[in-house]
Amino acid sequence: MVRRRQIYEGKAKILYEGPEPGTIIQYFKDDATAFNAQKKGTINGKGVLNNRISEHVFTLLGNIGVPTHFIRRLNMREQLVRQVEIVPIEVVVRNVAAGSLSKRLGIDEGAQLPRTLLEYYYKDDALGDPLITEEHIACFGWASQEEMHDIADMAIRVNDFMSGLFAAIGIRLVDFKLEFGRLWDGDYSRVILADEISPDGCRLWDMETGEKLDKDRFRRDLGGEVEAYQEVARRLGLMPEESEEPTVLDLDKHRKKKGG
Numbered sequence: 568m569v570r571r572r573q574i575y576e577g578k579a580k581i582l583y584e585g586p587e588p589g590t591i592i593q594y595f596k597d598d599a600t601a602f603n604a605q606k607k608g609t610i611n612g613k614g615v616l617n618n619r620i621s622e623h624v625f626t627l628l629g630n631i632g633v634p635t636h637f638i639r640r641l642n643m644r645e646q647l648v649r650q651v652e653i654v655p656i657e658v659v660v661r662n663v664a665a666g667s668l669s670k671r672l673g674i675d676e677g678a679q680l681p682r683t684l685l686e687y688y689y690k691d692d693a694l695g696d697p698l699i700t701e702e703h704i705a706c707f708g709w710a711s712q713e714e715m716h717d718i719a720d721m722a723i724r725v726n727d728f729m730s731g732l733f734a735a736i737g738i739r740l741v742d743f744k745l746e747f748g749r750l751w752d753g754d755y756s757r758v759i760l761a762d763e764i765s766p767d768g769c770r771l772w773d774m775e776t777g778e779k780l781d782k783d784r785f786r787r788d789l790g791g792e793v794e795a796y797q798e799v800a801r802r803l804g805l806m807p808e809e810s811e812e813p814t815v816l817d818l819d820k821h822r823k824k825k826g827g
């Protein structure tokens with residue numbers, strides 16, 4: 568087996584050097600962390616589900632013209648992506664009050680916000696990813712004005728698209744986190760959507776029951792994490808449906824087993 572060069576290991580993913588220059592392999596782990604890695608655990612099968620869910624969402628976003636780093640899925644746990652220089656800002660988009668917003672400002676969880684709220688956090692684990700303003704971003708040069716304009720524009724487009732995508736399958740998109748990266752072409756760069764979009768970085772509530780179908784199940788010790796992620800994948804049409812009728816594939820398996 569050829570050993571690949573590991574570039575970086577994060578909390579939920581490992582990045583390896585890709586097969587061609589300018590490409591990276593994203594490997595999705597089952598590891599889960601919360602509260603800046605103070606809480607650690609594993610969610611068996613999460614990596615496989617997130618790889619598939621993220622592939623699906625990034626492909627659809629690409630189809631509507633949002634530039635993303637996604638190239639193609641390689642296998643159950645890996646996808647090939649474009650190598651980018653990550654902008655050190657986590658962009659959180661909120662439609663409904665929850666989590667840290669509710670805690671910080673005393674707003675009831677579940678309250679619909681009067682308008683979509685964009686928040687920025689400085690990506691620095693040692694500092695616990697502090698909330699920042701565009702003034703901080705400009706002051707310290709973490710991104711240019713033009714990049715921030717493009718980032719905000721893309722975040723809103725992603726939110727509009729994903730809100731509809733999830734509403735159609737009975738899921739309320741409460742909030743989510745995005746990351747962006749710079750794609751260099753000589754002396755010029757443009758920002759594109761990077762990282763992943765999965766129940767790890769989104770709050771997804773069942774529209775009828777309010778049940779949480781995301782990483783809050785892990786953060787808040789609710790249990791049933793895998794089932795929740797599977798349910799999201801199933802509603803997105805990414806899981807093989809149970810069916811009464813044997814499919815052609817099932818029949819094939821049956822024949823092979825019988826040696827026929």
Ligand code: TMP
Pocket residue numbers: 659665666667668696742743744767768769770
């Ligand atoms: P928050 O309410 O804890 O600030 O989280 C807002 C959204 O961002 C939620 O959907 C989870 C996601 N998120 C991440 O993906 N990574 C993080 O480190 C944090 C704090 C939140």
